[in-house]
Amino acid sequence: MTTVISFASQKGGVGKTTSAINLSTAFAVGGYRVLMIDLDPQDSVSASFGIKTASSYGTRELYCDPSTPLDELCTKTRHENLDFIMSNISLMADEYEVIQVAADLFYLKQWLQSEVEGKYDFVIIDCPPSMGSLTVNALVASDLVIIPLQCEALAMQSLKRFLRTFKELQTKIDSHLRIAGILLTMYDRQIEVHRVISQQVYHYLQGSVFQTIIPRCGEIIESSAVGKSVINKSISSVGSTAYIRLANEILDRFNIR
Numbered sequence: 001m002t003t004v005i006s007f008a009s010q011k012g013g014v015g016k017t018t019s020a021i022n023l024s025t026a027f028a029v030g031g032y033r034v035l036m037i038d039l040d041p042q043d044s045v046s047a048s049f050g051i052k053t054a055s056s057y058g059t060r061e062l063y064c065d066p067s068t069p070l071d072e073l074c075t076k077t078r079h080e081n082l083d084f085i086m087s088n089i090s091l092m093a094d095e096y097e098v099i100q101v102a103a104d105l106f107y108l109k110q111w112l113q114s115e116v117e118g119k120y121d122f123v124i125i126d127c128p129p130s131m132g133s134l135t136v137n138a139l140v141a142s143d144l145v146i147i148p149l150q151c152e153a154l155a156m157q158s159l160k161r162f163l164r165t166f167k168e169l170q171t172k173i174d175s176h177l178r179i180a181g182i183l184l185t186m187y188d189r190q191i192e193v194h195r196v197i198s199q200q201v202y203h204y205l206q207g208s209v210f211q212t213i214i215p216r217c218g219e220i221i222e223s224s225a226v227g228k229s230v231i232n233k234s235i236s237s238v239g240s241t242a243y244i245r246l247a248n249e250i251l252d253r254f255n256i257r
Contacts, residue, residue: 001117005143009149014158025232035119035123048227059089063102144180147179151186182209184213185213186215219234
C-alpha cells in the first residue's frame with residue numbers, strides 16, 4: 001500500500017520544500033521506496049538539488065500527457081530508493097494548461113491510484129505556497145497532510161487561514177481529508193518569540209503538533225546551497241537527526257512502519 005503525504009502551506013519560506021526533500025530522503029535511507037512530486041511551478045526541488053537544466057518530463061506531462069510512462073516522468077537520484085517527478089511548468093502557457101486539467105480536483109488522486117499505487121511505499125508531494133487547484137489536487141490525493149510552521153507571527157496568521165480553508169475543503173470536497181500534524185520549523189530556542197509561539201501552538205493545538213521540531217541550523221542551510229539533502233550531506237548533524245526523528249514519528253503515529 002502506498003501512503004501519500006503532502007507538505008502544504010499558504011506562506012512561502014517556512015521550510016516546506018526543505019522538509020519534503022529531507023523526509024523523502026529519511027524514508028529512502030530507512031529502506032522505503034519513495035517518489036517525490038514537485039507541484040510548485042517555482043521548481044524549488046530542482047534548485048535544492050543543484051539541477052540547473054529543466055527536466056524534459058515532469059509535472060507538465062503528468063497532467064497534460066497522462067499516457068507518458070511513469071519511468072519517463074521520473075528523475076533518478078543518487079539513492080536507489082528515491083525518485084523524483086520534477087516541476088517543469090516553466091512557461092505561463094504550460095502553467096495555464098496544467099491548471100485547466102487540475103480543475104478536476106480528483107485528477108491527481110486518480111492518477112496516483114492507477115499509475116503509482118503499490119510501486120512505492122511513500123509519495124511525498126511538495127505543494128505550491130497557495131490554495132490553488134494544484135494544491136487542492138495534492139490535498140485530495142493525500143492520506144496525510146503536513147503543515148510546516150515557522151515560529152513567527154505572520155506564519156501563525158497563515159496557519160489560521162490555511163486551517164479555515166482546509167475545514168471548508170473537508171465540508172465541500174472530501175470529508176476524508178486528514179491533517180497529519182503541524183511541523184515547527186527553523187526553530188531557535190535562543191529567540192524568545194520562537195519559544196513563546198511554540199508554547200502557544202502546543203498549548204492550543206496539542207496532539208495536532210508533531211513532537212519533532214526542525215531546528216534552525218547551518219547544516220540545513222548549507223545542504224540546500226550545495227544541492228543535497230542534509231541527510232546526504234551530514235547524517236550526524238542536528239538537522240539530519242531531526243528529519244530522521246520525524247520519519248520515525250510518522251511511522252509510529254500512523255502505524256505504517
